[in-house]
Amino acid sequence: MIADYLQTRYRRHGRGPVEYDCYGLARAVRHEMFGRPLMPSYVEVVPDDKRMLTRAASDALDHHLKPCDPKPGAIALAWRGRVCVHVGVLVVVDGRRWILETDEGTGPQLVPARSFAARYPRVEFYD
Structure with missing residues (x-):
């Protein structure tokens, strides 16, 4: 099923099923793969507006x-100071922890959890 998400495209305000922004992807994966309640869409949030992302x-x-x-299905929130700058979701593939994320530059990808955490001053996990 992760392969299906990796074949999607990045799109601002994307909530699926073939186009996602970072929050939309994390929201869908958390719900569809891990059975967590579906979070609000926050479709009005502009991904480049980090203040708006932080409020959401x-x-x-x-x-x-x-x-x-950190556990499978947990939302990974990346912070710079008090500003939320990115969202991913923790998944396990072949016994390794990865963050499934997407952004305009790369599209969807699996990033080792440690590499994701190293890119930001603070990463917190939520379920």
Whole structure:
């Protein structure tokens, strides 16, 4: 099923099933692969507007998510200071932890969890 997500395209405000932005992909994977409740779409959030992304992340943390240890299906929020800059979801493939993410430059990809964490000052996991 992860292969299906890797064949999608990046699109701002994308909520699937063939085009996703980073939040849309994490939202879909969390729900479809891990059976978690479907999060609000936040389709009005512009991915390049990090303040707006941070407000949406704060709303999700206040109403839908709780901090957790890194585990399959957990949302990975990447922070620079108090600003949320990116979203992914933790998956396990062949016994290894990966972050499934997408962005305009790369499209969907699997990134080793450690490599994802090394790109940002702070990465937190939520379920």
